[in-house]
Amino acid sequence: MAVAFRGRYDRVAIIFHWVIAALVLVNLAIGLFHQSLFDGMSLMPFHKSNGILILGLSIARLGWRLSHRPPSLPAGSPRWERALARSVHWLFYALLILLPLSGWIFSSNPARPRPIDWFGLFELPVLPVGEALAGAAHGGHELMGLAMAGLVALHVAAALRHHFVVRDRTLARMLP
Ligand code: HEM
Numbered sequence: 001m002a003v004a005f006r007g008r009y010d011r012v013a014i015i016f017h018w019v020i021a022a023l024v025l026v027n028l029a030i031g032l033f034h035q036s037l038f039d040g041m042s043l044m045p046f047h048k049s050n051g052i053l054i055l056g057l058s059i060a061r062l063g064w065r066l067s068h069r070p071p072s073l074p075a076g077s078p079r080w081e082r083a084l085a086r087s088v089h090w091l092f093y094a095l096l097i098l099l100p101l102s103g104w105i106f107s108s109n110p111a112r113p114r115p116i117d118w119f120g121l122f123e124l125p126v127l128p129v130g131e132a133l134a135g136a137a138h139g140g141h142e143l144m145g146l147a148m149a150g151l152v153a154l155h156v157a158a159a160l161r162h163h164f165v166v167r168d169r170t171l172a173r174m175l176p
C-alpha cells in the first residue's frame with residue numbers, strides 16, 4: 001500500500017539521527033557485553049567518554065528538533081500506530097539525556113568517585129550528589145539501558161516493516 005507523505009527530514013536532523021544511533025549502539029554493546037564478551041571493565045573509560053558525547057549531541061539535537069518541525073507521520077497508518085511512534089520518539093529523547101546523566105551521577109558517588117577523563121583530553125567535574133542519589137542512579141542506569149535496548153529493537157523492526165512490508169517512504173526520508 002502506497003502512503004502519501006509530506007516532506008522528509010532535513011539534513012541536520014538526518015546527520016544527528018545516524019551519528020547518535022551509531023554511538024548509542026556502540027555504548028549498548030559495551031554496556032551489555034563488557035563482562036561476558038570484552039575484557040571486564042577495560043572499555044569503561046571509552047563507554048563513559050562516548051556517553052558524555054551522546055549527552056552533548058542529544059541536547060543539541062533536542063534544541064534542533066524543538067525549533068524544526070519534522071515531516072508528518074504517514075497519514076494512512078492507524079491512530080494507535082502514530083501514537084506509538086510519537087511516544088517511542090519522545091522516550092528516546094528522554095533516554096538520550098537521562099541515561100548518560102545517570103552514568104555521570106553514579107560515577108560521582110562521594111563514597112568512591114571515578115571522575116570522567118573525556119577521551120584523555122580533560123577531566124569532567126564530579127557532580128555534587130549524595131550517596132543515596134548516586135546509588136539510585138546506578139540502578140536507574142541499568143534499567144534505562146535495558147529499556148533503550150528494547151526500544152531500539154522495536155524501532156528498527158518498525159522501520160524495516162515500513163520499508164519492506166508496508167513499502168512506504170518512512171525509512172527513505174530518514175536516509176541521506
Ligand atoms: C547513551 C549513553 C549510554 C548508554 C546507552 C549506556 C548503556 C549502558 C548499559 C546497557 C550498561 C549495562 C547495564 C547492566 O549492567 O545491565 C551500562 C553500564 C555502565 N555504564 Fe553506561 N551507558 C551510557 C552512558 C554512560 C555514561 C555517560 C557513563 C559514565 C559517565 C556510564 C557508565 C557506566 C558504567 C560504569 C557501567 C557499568 C556498571 C556496572 O557494571 O556496575 N554509562 N551502560
Ligand code: HEM
Binds near residue numbers: 090152156
Ligand atoms: C540505535 C539508536 C537509535 C535511536 C536512539 C533512534 C532515535 C530516533 C528518534 C528520536 C527519531 C525521531 C526523530 C524525530 O522525529 O524527532 C527517529 C526516527 C527514525 N529512525 Fe531512528 N533511532 C535509532 C536507530 C535507528 C535505526 C537503526 C533505524 C533504521 C533501521 C532507524 C530508523 C528511523 C526512521 C526511519 C525514523 C523516521 C521515523 C518517522 O518518519 O516517523 N533508527 N529515530
